[in-house]
Amino acid sequence: MSRDPNRCPTHPGALLREDVIPATGKSKAEIARMLGVSRQHLHDLLAERKPVSPEVAVRVGKLFGTAPLFWIRMQGAYDAWHASREVDVSAIPTLSAAPETSATA
Template identity: 65%
Template structure:
């Protein structure tokens, strides 16, 4: 079995980037997709533009709409958020806490 190795310095893709690749393959435009998902066109555009995260509610809609489940969308968002947090949050004064 081959395990994928990702460069730790490379930011994981935002779920909006995946949507931007998937939507054209559906043959539908973004307005149609937003309507089918039950979200506003602007909300979809904000996710695709990586200005908004994919919430659990939107992940459920994407998972149902694209048939791949909410979890994949939430994992993408969590990876993206964690990568940024590890670089943006100052944790230098926090000690490593070990079990006694």
């Protein structure tokens, strides 16, 4: 099954908020303390106002037993989807790579 390209990818904060953190039975304040981030930082992440940085991805990955790259890829997909809709690239041409030629002396 392929993903609908018109549907925004899930922000990693939404996954943490809706599924991961509730499954632990721990409070958000406790999760923030274990991650070594402020409660406000975690709140902003869960509210999808902040991205998952590589540093936070490492912390989240360690705490929940996942690969940091999972969180980074999730954030990257979310960011790229939004950028592709917000950045005007109409004036930028598309280049194709020139075929490789042999250099002669």
